[in-house]
Amino acid sequence: MKVLVVGAGGREHALAWKLSQSERIQQVYVAPGNGGTARDKNLVNVPITEIAELRQWVMANRIELTVVGPEAPLAAGIVDDFRAHGLRIFGPTQAAAQLESSKAFSKAFMQRHKIPTAEFETFTDAALAHAYVDRKGAPIVVKADGLAAGKGVVVAMNLQEAHEAIDFMLLDNSLGVAHNTGGARVVIEEFLQGEEASFMVLCDGQNVLALATSQDHKRLQDGDQGPNTGGMGAYSPAPVVTAEVHARAMREVILPTIRGMEKDGMTYTGFLYAGLMIDPQGQIKTLEFNCRMGDPETQPILMRLKSDLVDVMLAATSGGLDQVELAWDRRVAMGVVLAAAGYPMAPRKGDAITGLPADGCEAMVFHAGTAQRDGHIETSGGRVLCVTVLADSVRQAQTKAYEVTQAIHFDGMQYRRDIGYRAIKHNV
Secondary structure: OEEEEEEOOHHHHHHHHHHOOOOOOOEEEEEEOOHHHHHOOOEEEOOOOOHHHHHHHHHHOOOOEEEEOOHHHHHOOHHHHHHHOOOOEEOOOOOOOHHHHOHHHHHHHHHHOOOOEOOEEEEOOHHHHHHHHHHHOOOEEEEEOOEOOOOOEEEEOOHHHHHHHHHHHHHHOOOOOEOOOOOOOEEEEEOOOOEEEEEEEEEEOOOEEEOOOEEEOOEEEHHHEEEEOOOOEEEEOOOOOOHHHHHHHHHHHHHHHHHHHHHOOOOOEEEEEEEEEEOOOOOEEEEEEEOOOOOOOHHHHHHHEOOOHHHHHHHHOOOOHHHOOOOEOOOEEEEEEEEOOOOOOOOOOOOEOEOOOOOOOOEEEEEOOEEEEOOEEEEOOOEEEEEEEEEOOHHHHHHHHHHHHHHOEOOOOEOOOOOOHHHHHOOO
16 A cells, blocks of 8 residues: 655654554655655655645555644645545544634534533633733633644733733734634633643544543643643653543543534544543543644654554544554653754754664654755754653653653754653652
């Protein structure tokens, strides 16, 4: 089989890496890919991003399966386009992808279908938004309505931060949000206490298959300090997701979402990611939905996956997920993100990267914001690399991941030194 992965980040590098391990595979292509996929002898980059051009390339090259990594092409309708031409593609339609592309749509959907989530209001008028924040007080959460590459959420711990976030999102758009129809909007919601976890499933339109649990670290600095980012590291499994919490997530969030989408005329296919807040009593609320796998959660999750991902994708695109049982490595996987100078607001590009290790089955460096130039790898985005390892415990995974990290260098490199600290509190 010839397979295409759409995207250029660490998630797409991990998906392509895993797909290429299948005995069914003749070739895995990545469009457009990055410096890491360029240097992997099992992968071929395709420098195309425009949907119609990509579809023509898929037809001309007889690609039998396309897997979409990031949210932007999903929100732009790549699945609708490919399906209209009889092509096999895994992902949600443009309408279904509104669960991620519009926070306002998502919150209204959750309210309508009684899916537990934080209390919220939606605003297009900055003055009304400011007045609401003054009335509610801080801490409070301000979310941009459109796609913002993981940076469109501000957890404001005081009123000044909340007011600044409203102005950023509604007035000057310094976060680079892709606004939806109707212009700039923000969703302002109550601040929830508890521990976050990433809960991801695959859906074929009818059947749901849960992936291994994971936990992301959204803040830039150790101890969950600093600005929100697209994610500075992750590990799998997440001990906070007990068997009881897992069952509750499926029963209260995932299945009502899939059934609700079907009821609303938007049958859901693809990856579905629910960001959950879990309180000390094990009660859950939904923070957000993403219509794709998380990044950097994908990297540790796929390190642990023992099943053939091609088989899983074929089942998922033919309504056969009820026939699939996933096999997982019992060990812990951890990924540490190495970010560029200036990330998240103004990442620097063009810094040379040295010290990259050889790929291995227990330690992989997945590339995200990298480019290959004159045989060398350099930074080309905010989150540059994700050092991902397998080990018998979270502590051992920490030690191993940071050993690999020590050898890698690029000017201005920043990373957290406490990935996995919450799991260690759970004594794993």
